[in-house]
Amino acid sequence: MFPKDGRTTLTVDDIPKKWYNIAADIGSPEILNPATMKPVTAADLAPVFCKTSVDQELDTTHRFIDIPDPVREAYAQFGRVTPLQRAYHLEQYLKTPAKIYFKREDVSPTGSHKLNSAIAQAYYNKRDGTEHLTTETGAGQWGSALSLSCNYFDLDVIIFMVKVSFEQKPFRRSIMETYGGTVYPSPSPVTEYGKSVLAKDPAYGGTLGTAITEAVEMAVKDPTGKTKYSLGSVANHVCMHQTVIGQELIAQMDELDIIPDHMVGCIGGGSNFAGFAFPMIERKLRGKVDTSFLAVEPTEVPSLTKGEYRYDFGDSGCITPMFKMYTLGHDFTPNAVHAGGLRYHGMNPLVSELYHNKTINAVSYNETQIFQAAVTFARTEGIIPAPESSHAIRGAIELALDAKKMNEEKTIVFNLSGHGLLDMVGYANFLKTCNHPMIEV
Amino acid sequence: MFPKDGRTTLTVDDIPKKWYNIAADIGSPEILNPATMKPVTAADLAPVFCKTSVDQELDTTHRFIDIPDPVREAYAQFGRVTPLQRAYHLEQYLKTPAKIYFKREDVSPTGSHKLNSAIAQAYYNKRDGTEHLTTETGAGQWGSALSLSCNYFDLDVIIFMVKVSFEQKPFRRSIMETYGGTVYPSPSPVTEYGKSVLAKDPAYGGTLGTAITEAVEMAVKDPTGKTKYSLGSVANHVCMHQTVIGQELIAQMDELDIIPDHMVGCIGGGSNFAGFAFPMIERKLRGKVDTSFLAVEPTEVPSLTKGEYRYDFGDSGCITPMFKMYTLGHDFTPNAVHAGGLRYHGMNPLVSELYHNKTINAVSYNETQIFQAAVTFARTEGIIPAPESSHAIRGAIELALDAKKMNEEKTIVFNLSGHGLLDMVGYANFLKTCNHPMIEV
Numbered sequence: 001m002f003p004k005d006g007r008t009t010l011t012v013d014d015i016p017k018k019w020y021n022i023a024a025d026i027g028s029p030e031i032l033n034p035a036t037m038k039p040v041t042a043a044d045l046a047p048v049f050c051k052t053s054v055d056q057e058l059d060t061t062h063r064f065i066d067i068p069d070p071v072r073e074a075y076a077q078f079g080r081v082t083p084l085q086r087a088y089h090l091e092q093y094l095k096t097p098a099k100i101y102f103k104r105e106d107v108s109p110t111g112s113h114k115l116n117s118a119i120a121q122a123y124y125n126k127r128d129g130t131e132h133l134t135t136e137t138g139a140g141q142w143g144s145a146l147s148l149s150c151n152y153f154d155l156d157v158i159i160f161m162v163k164v165s166f167e168q169k170p171f172r173r174s175i176m177e178t179y180g181g182t183v184y185p186s187p188s189p190v191t192e193y194g195k196s197v198l199a200k201d202p203a204y205g206g207t208l209g210t211a212i213t214e215a216v217e218m219a220v221k222d223p224t225g226k227t228k229y230s231l232g233s234v235a236n237h238v239c240m241h242q243t244v245i246g247q248e249l250i251a252q253m254d255e256l257d258i259i260p261d262h263m264v265g266c267i268g269g270g271s272n273f274a275g276f277a278f279p280m281i282e283r284k285l286r287g288k289v290d291t292s293f294l295a296v297e298p299t300e301v302p303s304l305t306k307g308e309y310r311y312d313f314g315d316s317g318c319i320t321p322m323f324k325m326y327t328l329g330h331d332f333t334p335n336a337v338h339a340g341g342l343r344y345h346g347m348n349p350l351v352s353e354l355y356h357n358k359t360i361n362a363v364s365y366n367e368t369q370i371f372q373a374a375v376t377f378a379r380t381e382g383i384i385p386a387p388e389s390s391h392a393i394r395g396a397i398e399l400a401l402d403a404k405k406m407n408e409e410k411t412i413v414f415n416l417s418g419h420g421l422l423d424m425v426g427y428a429n430f431l432k433t434c435n436h437p438m439i440e441v
Numbered sequence: 442m443f444p445k446d447g448r449t450t451l452t453v454d455d456i457p458k459k460w461y462n463i464a465a466d467i468g469s470p471e472i473l474n475p476a477t478m479k480p481v482t483a484a485d486l487a488p489v490f491c492k493t494s495v496d497q498e499l500d501t502t503h504r505f506i507d508i509p510d511p512v513r514e515a516y517a518q519f520g521r522v523t524p525l526q527r528a529y530h531l532e533q534y535l536k537t538p539a540k541i542y543f544k545r546e547d548v549s550p551t552g553s554h555k556l557n558s559a560i561a562q563a564y565y566n567k568r569d570g571t572e573h574l575t576t577e578t579g580a581g582q583w584g585s586a587l588s589l590s591c592n593y594f595d596l597d598v599i600i601f602m603v604k605v606s607f608e609q610k611p612f613r614r615s616i617m618e619t620y621g622g623t624v625y626p627s628p629s630p631v632t633e634y635g636k637s638v639l640a641k642d643p644a645y646g647g648t649l650g651t652a653i654t655e656a657v658e659m660a661v662k663d664p665t666g667k668t669k670y671s672l673g674s675v676a677n678h679v680c681m682h683q684t685v686i687g688q689e690l691i692a693q694m695d696e697l698d699i700i701p702d703h704m705v706g707c708i709g710g711g712s713n714f715a716g717f718a719f720p721m722i723e724r725k726l727r728g729k730v731d732t733s734f735l736a737v738e739p740t741e742v743p744s745l746t747k748g749e750y751r752y753d754f755g756d757s758g759c760i761t762p763m764f765k766m767y768t769l770g771h772d773f774t775p776n777a778v779h780a781g782g783l784r785y786h787g788m789n790p791l792v793s794e795l796y797h798n799k800t801i802n803a804v805s806y807n808e809t810q811i812f813q814a815a816v817t818f819a820r821t822e823g824i825i826p827a828p829e830s831s832h833a834i835r836g837a838i839e840l841a842l843d844a845k846k847m848n849e850e851k852t853i854v855f856n857l858s859g860h861g862l863l864d865m866v867g868y869a870n871f872l873k874t875c876n877h878p879m880i881e882v
Contacts, residue, residue: 078823151820178816178868424611
């Protein structure tokens, strides 16, 4: 009765014991200090991040880094190992010979993959003596995850939420507050940079870049050194924490005897894509698999498909170091798309490098195409996906339709990075205006 | 590292194969036809429900009823077996010697236990020739579940949503529409009863009783007989469908070698409480366990603790049959509490009978007490619970604090009937006004 190839038997004991640090295999371009244009040192980064985060960010030698037991326990508490599920009903609807699987990062209590790094960063900050942690959040997924994690490890947290999301997604703010976080809309009047932006344009809706500047400013200006900053994507150490996704996935696919032809993830700053894909890319680099990797971004924020590969700041206010990455420019202000988690001007340097050397591919879709994929997935598999994750769904569906045209039994795996239960404003707007809410086949 | 007694290994193969029909063990008071005050017949109910629902509603002879394979497959698709989890962090916070477990009905894609009956009813209606299904919904949990289920089995669905919830929870409406359902606020202008209510008071916020009248009216007035009505709680067959919860729970507790001292559920119409408790009550009736059962209701809607045990209508418009039950009167209009799913004037007759003969106990808590329990649970276990389910959490916490006073290592199991991600308005209001958001210990 129940087909087995969409179910694995992994348990909490199978939660990975190490993170995979792909920088040790492919190298990572130096991060530059904009004042000197020389590579940053650990001392340069010390006012911003806690010591362990700095060490991990600059580590290009250790291929694997132990996951501390308290972090693994928190992973277990909050739902890891996450399921790998086969999308039988989506396959049937598409009438495709392709097999479609998805990794369910939506099952975390904060609704996305973001907890994987939030738990690690909260743990290290607590251990390294931080008392207050600052951060930015776009759609609110990262802020929710860090609030829960800081509550779990007993740390104070201050979150700068991009104002356009703050207003579009008021319930995300309530979630952060329920977990005990303090939330400001960014630009805010509580930092010098925020004040300067508001002075120019009081109605400015903000960007992740602006929120990052505010959060970093608040950390570095604390004379006690007990306030540190935490980043939810883009940085190498954040991407490394996310590799629990891809490692679990490989164990699950090995158990089910699957080798994917295609792996698809959405991409903003790069962390969910990196965590999902890097462990399999490692296999590909060693010649063990021939999987292709597809990153899907919004046409409104096309950092890979339309950006330039060069050094740029990580924030709008130019107070972060400079990263070699695909960028739309640190002053780029995207439209207020509902996939707020993907509204970032740059891209993780390792992902950028892998895209530049053609290890991974990228494609972009517009908001209508994304919500069509979202509704198609909701009506077939029952799960309401995040608009961000729906980029991956659209990418996977297009590959499945290609397989249908070619009559090839391809295996496609995508990362369902989060659910969309707090994105119903976007769904409501889409349903109101669109006569064909599903992808037609 | 990972304690084992909060984890079980049940898989889709362990999804129950039969529902438990407690009416065959304890009998059920006759349902009366108000026109004749004689017991209803299957023919009386035929214009309202599909044939199988009628048969199941009146069945007091079969102790177990087979779950059809397509229903079990849908249960598997949508996340059954649901986890049984131990609330270690809540226990630590309360400093109680009690062990607290919770059954996670929140993991369903529609966020509550309601799918258990929605899937069954959609399947039977499709099989019995129904083309359009009507229903009521309070908080929107039932409407979401029935929309997804009707989409799954290819049926049209029309939902009357209590107006106060329609306005308080606009995103629930979008979820139903995402799944393809049609939603009207109740009272609505599309039924005679709705029109009559609106004529008296255009601003009336509605009740479940009003919405039921509208949905039943639309079904019985279809001359083709292809429109039927579906109920989300209160009826015996709905409670029976929910017994998958309690049966799984018993298998999980047997595996972990646990016998609960207390089982706690929230209660509105009675279906989640019944599904959770009836299978263990069966064990108690056979003298196998000495578990106590606690139903928790809102002080604003105290049907068990303040209601009368007598025959009453199931709806406000007096077009349903009469049920022997604890009732606040079919014209009772509760305040607009955030636990919209518990705003019902009556109570399932079997639960009523078990309460009347003291097999189960009941207690009520007010909204502040409920949200304190909700925030306490969110900050310890990481999961944001539905306001409805938070009644069960409050009940479980009070029992755990009693156990602490007596220094007794009691085992307490509660049903987490749903998550609260779509109830953040209630959380936001509470956090704004409450200086002590957690239960202090």
